[in-house]
């Protein structure tokens with residue numbers, strides 16, 4: 001019952017900063033110091049003074065924080081909370097693609113493992129993918145792992161995009177009927193779609209945005225109603241930020257829910273704060289190489 005108070009007391013006493021992705025449950029968002037998308041959290045991880053960070057999200061995000069701040073202790077409560085899309089990348093296949101396309105730069109979405117990042121030239125997020133692709137000198141790009149984000153980028157560049165065949169099952173399952181039903185139910189609402197949705201779905205949206213982009217756009221627009229076409233956790237975040245506006249999940253049954261994002265429960269946060277573990281440990285060579293790809297993204301974005 002008093003778990004939130006216990007957590008707030010514990011993190012203060014131990015000097016641990018809690019980072020939380022937009023897709024975490026509302027109770028975890030409420031006890032966190034920073035809530036945001038991958039890009040926002042990566043930037044914050046570098047700047048935050050505390051030497052210990054607890055990361056509520058999925059593993060690649062905690063790894064990214066470790067890569068950017070190797071001297072910091074990164075506590076990640078549930079090690080099994082991976083990302084299905086990140087795990088789709090086969091290292092041998094990536095090496096083969098690089099060999100077959102020797103002039104191509106490898107642009108890796110941050111939703112990749114540390115090892116994949118270490119084999120890439122630069123990282124990107126859904127917020128800056130097109131900007132990164134257009135900023136680098138190469139005209140051929142191996143883009144991984146998300147084929148849907150790749151098609152979003154393709155519409156914003158003249159460069160040759162060679163996509164990896166990966167996808168996020170949460171967004172890739174959105175179909176045209178979901179859009180039509182939501183539009184019918186909320187006729188005056190603005191429709192946001194995440195670029196991990198399929199191209200035909202992106203083309204039906206009013207705005208195709210990263211979660212950070214949704215936060216910004218919902219604040220800028222005069223509209224009072226929004227259909228949120230991404231993981232359900234985002235609705236809580238938007239409602240909390242803009243209590244006078246209405247936000248609806250694009251689909252409630254079955255919900256757009258990422259099982260891995262929901263593996264961390266508030267009790268796990270408390271236990272991890274008490275024990276200061278489990279901790280993210282990465283090989284120093286991987287940290288060095290993956291760090292270059294992430295740093296390059298931060299400079300270009």
Ligand code: SF4
Nearest residue numbers: 058083084168170258
């Ligand atoms: S929502 Fe999709 S991309 Fe994000 S962690 Fe879940 S499976 Fe991975």
